[in-house]
Amino acid sequence: MDHDVIVIGGGYAGLSAGALLAHKGYRVLLLEKSRSLGGRASYQERDGYTVEYGLHDNRFASEGAAAAVFRRLGREIEFLEPGDPELYRDGRFYPLPNSVGKIFRSPLLPPRAKLSAARYLVMLVAGNPARKYQVSLEEITSRCRSPETLELLRVLSGIGIIAPDLRYSSAGEMAAFLRKALRSKVKVGYPKGGTRQIIEGLREEVERNGQIMTSARVTRLFLRKGTVNQVKTESAAYTAHAVISAIPVQEVPDLFAGKDLPIKFVKKARELVPTAGITLDLGLKEKVSEKKGLLVTSDPVTMGQFTSNIDPGMAPEGKQLLSWYYPLPLPWMKNSEKVDREERHLRDILQDMFPGIWEAVEWERVMRLNMVDGFLPRPGQTKEDRPEFTIPSIDNFFLCGDTTGAEGTGGDTAFNSALRVSEMVDAYLKGRKEEV
Ligand SMILES: Cc1cc2nc3c(=O)[nH]c(=O)nc-3n(C[C@H](O)[C@H](O)[C@H](O)COP(=O)(O)OP(=O)(O)OC[C@H]3O[C@@H](n4cnc5c(N)ncnc54)[C@H](O)[C@@H]3O)c2cc1C
CATH class of the missing domain: 1.10.405 (Guanine Nucleotide Dissociation Inhibitor; domain 1)
Incomplete structure (x- = not known):
């Protein structure tokens, strides 16, 4: 076998599972289809700004799931504490x-x-x-x-x-x-430097004992005698004792070309509804607000924060970075006129909140996302309903990510799933060794 473990997907979950297994001494190969790592928590540099993939905070900071992954790796995440959250109503902010x-x-x-x-x-x-x-x-x-x-x-x-x-x-x-x-003593934390700190920390850990390949889209998994015996990308094929899928479960059936998987799993995976909505990131050429906490509106519910007020390193000196998120139901996302209307509404809300904000905009990025968190936590999609970490008919295949039945929502589910799956894969590989 070329590797002990192949991890498909380099988001929070795949990087965490890869890092935890590499830390235990396993030879890990991580395959990521994009040119960069981080998935829905990725980041990019832009004219001195560090622009995350929308608003990203960590629930419970050092007591949360990302911190638990880092602790197992013998590392720490440096968190900054945002200010208290405020609700904007009738032209005023209230605690x-x-x-x-x-x-x-x-x-x-x-x-x-x-x-x-x-x-x-x-x-x-x-x-x-x-x-x-x-x-x-x-x-x-x-x-x-x-x-x-x-x-x-x-x-x-x-x-x-x-x-x-x-x-x-x-x-x-x-x-x-x-x-x-x-x-939890602390309700929320912002990692210094944003998601970059987490992504780069995990990348380092994977690369200590393994390899990361970007621009490597996995196109097909082949089964033999109830195990995944080949992982194919567009340009090569790989083998490993264990394979972890850390892509959204909605896409997992495609890797098997719609074959080989229990119908019950395929149905559950395909039908899992994610959260969706509009995100708006604004690079501001001058200071618009001193607010450091999460800012929320109630009708509609939207939320945002001046990331650079929490960590001034996120924007060039004297400038500001604002990230805002407006959750919308997934079915709405198909109706572009409706989403146009909601986007205009969001812009009006921001104008009302921070008069003159649009004149201060140096650049903006709007994203209309069909997947924000991997699942909407509604009845029928709870921890007890979502796909589990294994598929009974496939021995060496594990599922990880924020679409699984791990605890929490969003990033927490991704990190918690990696903690669970890395233990399961460790036990599986140890068991295999004993059998041999
Ligand atoms: C705008 C926005 C704001 C958010 N805010 C927060 C927040 O404040 N707090 C929080 O906890 N969570 C937040 N989340 C959710 C959080 O980002 C996700 O829960 C988390 O990033 C999911 O990680 P993941 O590894 O499970 O999945 P992903 O990030 O989707 O990673 C999957 C990876 O697999 C790769 N991939 C897919 N198919 C293939 C293939 N065939 N071959 C190889 N690679 C493949 C993808 O490119 C991707 O990198 C937010 C999400 C968004 C979009």
Whole structure:
């Protein structure tokens, strides 16, 4: 065999799994189709700005999933603490009431709404989240008559698990997020230098004991006697004892040309609905705001931050970098007129928030994305519903990434899946050695 492990995909998940296995001494080959690494968390340099692939924060900072991967590698991520989150409403910013204490202090909520909002948060946090997986937040709040409470829940579900529509937000997934948030001292962190710090740290670790090939798209996996015995790219073929797919599961059936996989898995993988929406990154030639925290609107739910106010190194001196995200339902993304309208709306919101912002724009990048996080955490797509890390009929094939059943949403799922899969692959390879 050419390698111990082949990893397909060089996003957060593939790089983490590759790094964790290389750290254990395995010979890793990582194949990435793009010219650069990072996938949906990649970054690029642009006229002195470090531009990430949209707004990227790390939930729970040093207590979160990326930090756990780095700790296992004997490394640390240097996190910067953003300011407190703020909600923009009626022309003003208010502290976001994202805890029971803040709810009672918030000028945004009338007394009855304070009681009901606090009650829903406590109700969500109490008990086992798994019991509420298949219940939507809309069902849980069906008797709620307070529009302010419902607005707050939309915002919290929007920023916490990227599910601002209560119909499509699993109460159990939200509860799991809130419980973790309650336990963590720091709620969110921004890695110094942005996602670059994470991507480059993982790249170094993979390359200590393995190889990374970019511009290497895997086109086909071949099976023999229930194991993947060949990984083909456009220009070469490779073999390894174990193969990890760290691409979105929606695309995995294509690697097998629609054959060889259990129908149940194919259906589940293909039907998994991601989060989607518009991202807007602005390079600003002058300072527009001093705000350092996550800024949120509630109608519609959108969110953004001045990344360069958290880490001044992200923009040239005297300039600013702003990243904004407007989550939209995936079906809307097919309707370009509708998305045009929402994009105009977002631009108006920013103009209202920061009058004159559009005159300060040096460059802008708008992306209309059909996949932001790998899954929308709605009932039917929860931790217990998403594809697992193995496919029963294939011995040496493992699935990793933010579309699997690992804990959390977005990047957290990607990192958590890598922690799990690297252990499973280690056990598999050790077992193989013993058999031989
Ligand atoms: C705009 C935006 C904002 C986000 N904000 C946050 C945030 O603030 N916090 C957070 O936790 N998460 C956030 N996320 C989500 C986070 O970026 C993703 O969850 C994470 O990057 C997914 O990593 P992954 O490795 O599972 O998948 P990917 O990043 O999709 O990696 C898959 C890799 O596989 C490669 N690939 C695909 N097919 C092949 C093939 N056939 N052969 C070889 N290579 C292949 C791709 O090019 C890609 O590099 C955001 C995402 C976006 C898009």
